[in-house]
Amino acid sequence: MQAPELVDRMIQEDRRAVARAISLVENAAPQLREIMAGLAPHTGRARIVGLTGSPGVGKSTSTNALVKALRARGESVAVLAVDPSSPFTGGALLGDRVRMQEHATDNGVFIRSMASRGHLGGLSWATPHALRVLDAAGFDVILVETVGVGQAEVDIARHADTTVVLCAPGMGDSVQAAKAGVLEIADIFVVNKADREGARVTVRELRQMVGQVERAPEEWKPPIVSTVAAKGEGVEELLERLDQHHAHLTDSGELNRRRIARAREEIEAIVMSVLRERLGDIHGHAGLDKLADAVATGHGDPYTAADTLLSALDR
């Protein structure tokens, strides 16, 4: 399928075309440039919600509950599960297909995993591109779920309008983890599995943490929502909070600021990958191997070697 046809089909809500476009993103296909140009006029409408939290807090159960609640309101939903630790691509995973089965006849739901780590270590534009595809395809809401822990949890905030951080009671380290970097990115906290022992303690701890941050009266204060996602409990409240946060983002002008910052990162990521390619092209001329040999044996230092390479790039 040529790029213009693919774009046309996507706009006309052909979900297979959407899946195909995301595979092209995963594979860093050369057609991406044309596709992204074709999609541009159709973007900027979807609300992007990021969901993050340690393994075991019930991330995919919560995502599924949100999908149902959003569908009940008549909104179309795409779920993108991003796995930044995987260098392997290969389209929809088994898990996706299982999750999709429930919505098999519903064109308003789309679920897809994506490897965002290419063989060169990190396609930094992959997630933004995939979100761009889903946005242009007309989904009202896009839920981005991280797979993996650590940096991946924090990075999600760079891609979303609203970031939801999930915790669960009895996971002593979930609040600890929240302290170490996740606090800064949370727009909404969810204490899932709230029917379990210790849920109230977790809520209280989170409330204290949130309370300790100084903020101006007009600033958003992350609410804490208790849910039992497996039973659908608390999901309506979560949805309300999401709406409130979206309204806050729009009214305060923050939505625009976040989206421009994201576009800036996306452009820079493309520029850096072009430069990386150019560097690859001049390896032969500049004799990078010879330089690396000298550095490895102590006959040169990496900065002087980098200078040599850079002057070859400038020529």
Add this chain to the structure above:
Amino acid sequence: MQAPELVDRMIQEDRRAVARAISLVENAAPQLREIMAGLAPHTGRARIVGLTGSPGVGKSTSTNALVKALRARGESVAVLAVDPSSPFTGGALLGDRVRMQEHATDNGVFIRSMASRGHLGGLSWATPHALRVLDAAGFDVILVETVGVGQAEVDIARHADTTVVLCAPGMGDSVQAAKAGVLEIADIFVVNKADREGARVTVRELRQMVGQVERAPEEWKPPIVSTVAAKGEGVEELLERLDQHHAHLTDSGELNRRRIARAREEIEAIVMSVLRERLGDIHGHAGLDKLADAVATGHGDPYTAADTLLSALDR
């Protein structure tokens, strides 16, 4: 302290100078260029051993046991614990100081944690630079320990001559994890806590995994060592295996190849960070904000914006 003096002191085994140099690496200090040039002639001697494995397998206990065993042989040892998920720098951590206490009067041991993630997201040259510092400072062996899971575990192999992957019995997912990418990087497997139930099963599973990989007769086949690091059991055998692997690397020419590949990556990382800085410098001229605004509102696509930026860079 000026760079030449710092270099002199490091070469003369002043450990405070070593600690200072690693802080400069963490902070991406401008003096690094001069320091790395001064250190270059003194590098290329240390053996670099990477230790990785899921949390709970006994990584730091194993590191400590190795430190003792190496000291008993009269070799000097530096331990570098790299935390790629932390954007925070700030010198030696409390844990380092506790670990160092045991060796307080021993100038042949140096232990240090390092944040390798700068505010721009990943100082890809930080770990190589720190290893370069420790190498030039004359340590016979450098043990690099990863903090964190996922990609961090796999990345360590890019920095080490020999990579040791630790597992523990009863952690069902440790072998699973090994399957998902860690297998490729292991030069030696360690089943730690080998006095626990299930140790033999873990060893057998690993042996099967290792056996399934096709390799030429002259290729290295990762051995599996059982240890109880907390009691020092099996550490001598691990040391022997490390020596054997080092001899194999030297004899086969693989040591050279690995070190040249590492130098190449280090040079490229510097080149990319210079290019990233240049990009920052031209933001004003090229009006990146205006471009980002257009992309965010669907009036432009990221590739066309990237082209505009690149042509400004080329001018």
